[in-house]
Amino acid sequence: MIQETGPNHPTSLYIYTDQNSYEPLARIDTDGNQEQHIRYFHTDLNGCPEELTDENGKILWECSFQLWGKRIHEIEHEPIEQNLRYQGQYLDRETGLHYNTFRYYDPDIGRFTQPDPIGLLGGFNLYQYAPNGLTWIDPWGWSSCRLRFMGRTPSKKSKTGQEVINRMRGEKRIIGEGNDMYFKSSTDGKWYNIKDADMAHKTDAVAYWNQTGGFHGPKSKDVRGFMRDPNNYELEYFRHNRSQGAKLGQTYKKPEDFIGPAEKSSYF
Incomplete structure (x- = not known):
């Protein structure tokens, strides 16, 4: 996700920790008057956002999650929507699924809803997210990077x-x-x-x-x-x-x- 825009909300530009990362660092919201507001992400060990704050450190949004990404408690302290989840994932609020580039991820069961598009090259379990939801990531919805690259x-x-x-x-x-x-x-x-x-x-x-x-x-x-x-x-x-x-x-x-x-x- 680089940028999102729409008729009923400001344009949001996303900044990540580095050019090879999917871990969000900040987002710049531009409203209808072209006024910009910088929001900062505070993430868990796996890069999943836990808080969104303004330039003064005020918490605008916060959410706690279970190990595989299921929401426990989400609070919007300001009328602001934050849909980034695990690295490379975007929440579809109508279905509760996470869009993960090549397929959808279901945080309720910790599995993808479609088989791995690279087949058995990603491992025998075609629906697995990763062996460990805290220290492994899968930003493309393929197999986990470690498994695909290292074996x-x-x-x-x-x-x-x-x-x-x-x-x-x-x-x-x-x-x-x-x-x-x-x-x-x-x-x-x-x-x-x-x-x-x-x-x-x-x-x-x-x-x-x-x-x-x-x-x-x-x-x-x-x-x-x-x-x-x-x-x-x-x-x-x-x-x-x-x-x-x-x-x-x-x-x-x-x-x-x-x-x-x-x-x-x-x-x-």
Whole structure:
């Protein structure tokens, strides 16, 4: 969404956090007298707007949401409508669905209403929004960017996961066996049961993609090599891992934003 206009409301121009982002920063409303008013967005970790304020910090609109984007309580302190939701989504107030570029998203069930337009390339679940509504985004209504570009993260039971466990055991950061296995968090130094562990990247996947992986292409040999390399992982308590990822404030660049190896000869 860049701009919206209509006969019964002012023209609104949207400003985002950067040129590759879908997280709103501000909007400039121009009324019938050509007077401009700047409104500022205050967003959740996933970029979903929670408040809209004026230049003086006065709250004009606020809304609380459940994890998958369902409204809990929406308040308009001024006669102002705010329809942006998850990054890339726009609320259709007649249906309650979120327009998500290539399809509609239903926040009541946390799923899309149409199958993924890129088919099984986005994963086996054609209606899934993302594995995690707090730290993952899907601004185009395709599969989540991480899944499409990087592929799946190996599980703890995979070959990669077992190599991570063996390495951490050698580092004295894992004790016990089976259901009584515990690991030591590098974030707070506490011990947690293995069932509460995420396979956490030492270098976050989005940072790797934006700096290196994107030049090789989605799910390329190099990218999948990064995702399968046990040296890139450690076990981390899931709440720490997911909150740290959200705090990065980065989003995946699109493949067309990169000059890959295939095009390199044309530029050098």
